Amino acid sequence: MRTDLVAALDIGGTKIAGALVDGGGRILVRAQRPTPAQEDGDTVMAAVAEVLKELAGSPLWHEAGVIGIGSAGPVDASTGTVSPVNVPGWREYPLVDRVRKATGGLQVVLVGDGVAITAAEHWQGAARGHDNALCMVVSTGVGGGLVLGGKLWPGPTGNSGHIGHISVDLDGDPCPCGSRGCVERIASGPNIARRAAANGWRPGPDSDTSAAAVARAAAAGDPVALASFERAGQALAAGIAATATLVEVDIAVIGGGVARAGEVLFEPLRRGLRDYATLSFVQRLTVAPALMGTDAGLVGAAAAVRHALRDAPPRPPAAARSAGA
Amino acid sequence: MRTDLVAALDIGGTKIAGALVDGGGRILVRAQRPTPAQEDGDTVMAAVAEVLKELAGSPLWHEAGVIGIGSAGPVDASTGTVSPVNVPGWREYPLVDRVRKATGGLQVVLVGDGVAITAAEHWQGAARGHDNALCMVVSTGVGGGLVLGGKLWPGPTGNSGHIGHISVDLDGDPCPCGSRGCVERIASGPNIARRAAANGWRPGPDSDTSAAAVARAAAAGDPVALASFERAGQALAAGIAATATLVEVDIAVIGGGVARAGEVLFEPLRRGLRDYATLSFVQRLTVAPALMGTDAGLVGAAAAVRHALRDAPPRPPAAARSAGA
Numbered sequence: 001m002r003t004d005l006v007a008a009l010d011i012g013g014t015k016i017a018g019a020l021v022d023g024g025g026r027i028l029v030r031a032q033r034p035t036p037a038q039e040d041g042d043t044v045m046a047a048v049a050e051v052l053k054e055l056a057g058s059p060l061w062h063e064a065g066v067i068g069i070g071s072a073g074p075v076d077a078s079t080g081t082v083s084p085v086n087v088p089g090w091r092e093y094p095l096v097d098r099v100r101k102a103t104g105g106l107q108v109v110l111v112g113d114g115v116a117i118t119a120a121e122h123w124q125g126a127a128r129g130h131d132n133a134l135c136m137v138v139s140t141g142v143g144g145g146l147v148l149g150g151k152l153w154p155g156p157t158g159n160s161g162h163i164g165h166i167s168v169d170l171d172g173d174p175c176p177c178g179s180r181g182c183v184e185r186i187a188s189g190p191n192i193a194r195r196a197a198a199n200g201w202r203p204g205p206d207s208d209t210s211a212a213a214v215a216r217a218a219a220a221g222d223p224v225a226l227a228s229f230e231r232a233g234q235a236l237a238a239g240i241a242a243t244a245t246l247v248e249v250d251i252a253v254i255g256g257g258v259a260r261a262g263e264v265l266f267e268p269l270r271r272g273l274r275d276y277a278t279l280s281f282v283q284r285l286t287v288a289p290a291l292m293g294t295d296a297g298l299v300g301a302a303a304a305v306r307h308a309l310r311d312a313p314p315r316p317p318a319a320a321r322s323a324g325a
Numbered sequence: 326m327r328t329d330l331v332a333a334l335d336i337g338g339t340k341i342a343g344a345l346v347d348g349g350g351r352i353l354v355r356a357q358r359p360t361p362a363q364e365d366g367d368t369v370m371a372a373v374a375e376v377l378k379e380l381a382g383s384p385l386w387h388e389a390g391v392i393g394i395g396s397a398g399p400v401d402a403s404t405g406t407v408s409p410v411n412v413p414g415w416r417e418y419p420l421v422d423r424v425r426k427a428t429g430g431l432q433v434v435l436v437g438d439g440v441a442i443t444a445a446e447h448w449q450g451a452a453r454g455h456d457n458a459l460c461m462v463v464s465t466g467v468g469g470g471l472v473l474g475g476k477l478w479p480g481p482t483g484n485s486g487h488i489g490h491i492s493v494d495l496d497g498d499p500c501p502c503g504s505r506g507c508v509e510r511i512a513s514g515p516n517i518a519r520r521a522a523a524n525g526w527r528p529g530p531d532s533d534t535s536a537a538a539v540a541r542a543a544a545a546g547d548p549v550a551l552a553s554f555e556r557a558g559q560a561l562a563a564g565i566a567a568t569a570t571l572v573e574v575d576i577a578v579i580g581g582g583v584a585r586a587g588e589v590l591f592e593p594l595r596r597g598l599r600d601y602a603t604l605s606f607v608q609r610l611t612v613a614p615a616l617m618g619t620d621a622g623l624v625g626a627a628a629a630v631r632h633a634l635r636d637a638p639p640r641p642p643a644a645a646r647s648a649g650a
Contacts, residue, residue, distance in 0.1 A: 074605045083605065132481060146572065153473060155573030156457060157606040166567035167601050170493045170559060178603035179566070234495060241504070242491035243571055247471065248480030276492055278503035280399045280408065281482040 010297030013086030021302035068301035070116025077158030118145025120300030139256035215261035237272025255290025335622030338411030346627035393626035395441025402483030443470025445625030464581035540586035562597025580615025
C-alpha cells in the first residue's frame with residue numbers, strides 16, 4: 001500500500017477535475033465533469049460527487065488517506081467554505097464538509113487555485129529549488145500564490161498571493177473587486193484586449209478581438225497592440241516588485257493564457273522590473289514561464305496536501321470508507 | 326544563570342544603542358553612543374565597540390550567549406553585511422563578523438530595523454497575539470516588517486516588509502530608490518510637508534515646516550494640510566491593503582513620528598482601507614498605533630534572536646569570552 005497516494009480536486013468555473021496522485025506527482029487515475037456553473041449549489045456539488053464516485057471506482061482509491069482541493073476563489077480554509085466568483089450558486093458553500101461526507105470521511109485540505117498552481121510549480125515546475133517564489137496565472141483574471149522559506153504560504157484562509165488585486169495605480173480605473181488600479185484591471189487578457197480596442201486597434205478578417213489576437217498583432221509590430229502589452233507588463237512588474245520587496249521572493253513564475261504571448265509580454269515585464277525592483281535585495285529577482293501544463297491544478301492540490309501534512313500528520317485511512325455517500 | 330539573557334544592538338543614523346535584555350523583554354543594562362555617521366567605517370565600528378565594551382562591564386554580560394542586531398538598512402543577513410543609507414562609511418560592511426570578534430565570539434543575529442520593531446511589537450506591543458501582522462514605522466522614511474504564521478519573517482536577507490518602497494502609483498513621482506510612486510515617496514514626513522508647502526500651506530510664526538507642524542495645522546482644520554495627510558493615508562492604505570492581499574496579515578501596527586499625528590493620519594488611512602482592502606479575506610484588517618516606545622529597536626533585536634533560535638539552538642556561551650577584543 002502506498003501511503004503517499006492522495007486524492008485531488010481542481011474546481012473551476014468551467015470544469016471539475018479529480019485525480020489520484022502518487023508521491024512523485026504522477027496522475028494515476030483521473031475523472032472530470034463540466035461545472036454546471038449557473039445552477040444551484042447542490043447541482044454543482046452533485047457534479048463534484050460524480051467525479052469523486054468515478055475516482056472511487058479505482059482499486060487505488062482506498063490507498064488515499066487525504067484529499068486536496070484547489071478551488072476558484074475566494075475560498076476560506078478557516079471555515080472550509082468557498083465562494084467562487086464564477087459559480088454564483090456557491091456562496092460560503094461548505095465544500096470541505098460536503099467532500100468529507102462524500103468520501104466517507106477523508107481528511108480534506110482546501111486552498112485557493114492560485115495557491116495550488118504555486119504548490120505544483122514549486123514541486124515539479126519552474127519554481128523547483130526556489131525557497132521563496134511567487135507563482136502566477138495571467139489569464140481571464142490574475143491570480144497567484146507564494147512559497148516562503150521553502151514552504152507553501154496559503155495564509156489563514158488559503159488566499160495568500162492574490163497579486164491580481166493589489167493596487168499599483170491608486171488613482172486608476174475602478175476594478176470589479178471594488179478597489180482601483182489593480183494588477184488584474186490592467187494586465188488580464190480581457191483588459192489587454194479592451195485597452196487595445198479603446199486605443200484604435202482593430203481585429204483582422206477573423207474578427208478575433210481576444211488578447212491572443214492582440215498578442216499576434218503585437219508580435220507583428222502593431223504599435224497599439226504593443227503598447228497594450230507594454231502597459232500590462234509594467235503593471236505586472238510593479239506588482240511582482242512589490243511582492244519581492246515585501247517578502248523577498250527571488251523568482252516570479254508566470255503561466256496562463258496571456259503568458260503564452262511570450263516575449264511580447266515578458267520583454268516589457270523584465271524591463272519594468274528594472275524600473276520597479278530597485279532595492280539591493282530584490283535586484284536578483286527573475287521571471288520565468290510556468291512549466292506545469294493543464295494538470296497544474298490537480299498536481300498542486302496534491303502538493304498542497306504534502307505541505308499541510310508536514311505540520312499535521314494525516315489520520316489513517318478509514319477502514320470502511322466509500323465515495324458517493 | 327539566566328540562559329534567556331541576550332545582548333542587543335540598535336544601529337541607526339543618529340545613535341548606536343546597546344542593551345542586555347532578559348527573557349521577559351526587560352532591559353537590564355544599557356549603553357549608547359552617537360553614530361559618527363559621516364565618518365569612515367572603522368570610526369563607526371569603534372563607536373559600536375565602545376557600546377559593547379560598556380555592556381561587557383556588567384556582571385550580567387557573561388550570561389548572554391547571543392547578540393541580536395537591528396540595523397538601518399539595507400542589510401544583508403545572508404552575508405552578514407550592512408549598507409545603511411545614512412551611514413555612507415558602511416557599504417557591505419561586515420558587521421556580523423566585526424561584532425562577533427568584538428564580543429569574543431558571540432553568535433550574532435542580524436535583521437533590518439523594520440524587522441526588529443516588528444519583532445518587538447509582536448512580542449510585547451500592539452501586534453501581540455496576532456499570528457499575521459505588518460508593523461510599520463512612518464517617519465523620515467517608511468519601513469516595516471512581517472510576522473507570518475506566528476513567526477517573524479525576515480526573509481533571506483533580513484529585509485522583508487519593506488513597504489516604504491512598493492509602488493502604489495506606477496506612473497507617480499520618481500523616488501530616490503529609483504522606482505516611482507513608492508509609499509514612502511507619498512507618505513513619509515518630509516513628503517507630507519513638501520506636498521503641503523507645494524500646495525500653498527505656509528508655516529506659522531515659528532517657521533516650523535515639518536510634518537508635525539502640518540499635522541497641527543491639519544488638526545486645526547487647514548484644508549491644504551488635511552489634504553496632504555489625506556493623500557499620505559491613502560498611499561499607506563493602498564500599501565497595507567496590498568500586503569494583506571498578498572500574505573493575509575490581519576493587523577497593521579503603525580509607529581514613528583508621523584503616526585503621532587493621530588487621527589489626522591489614521592482617519593483617512595482607515596477610510597482608504599475600505600477603498601483598497603476589498604476582497605473578503607482582507608476585510609477584517611485593522612490598523613493600530615504602535616505601543617513600543619523608543620526601546621522598540623533594542624527589544625526587537627532581542628526578540629529577533631528568540632525567533633531565530635527556535636530554528637537553530639544557540640551555542641553555549643564561551644567560558645572566557647570578553648568584549649572589546
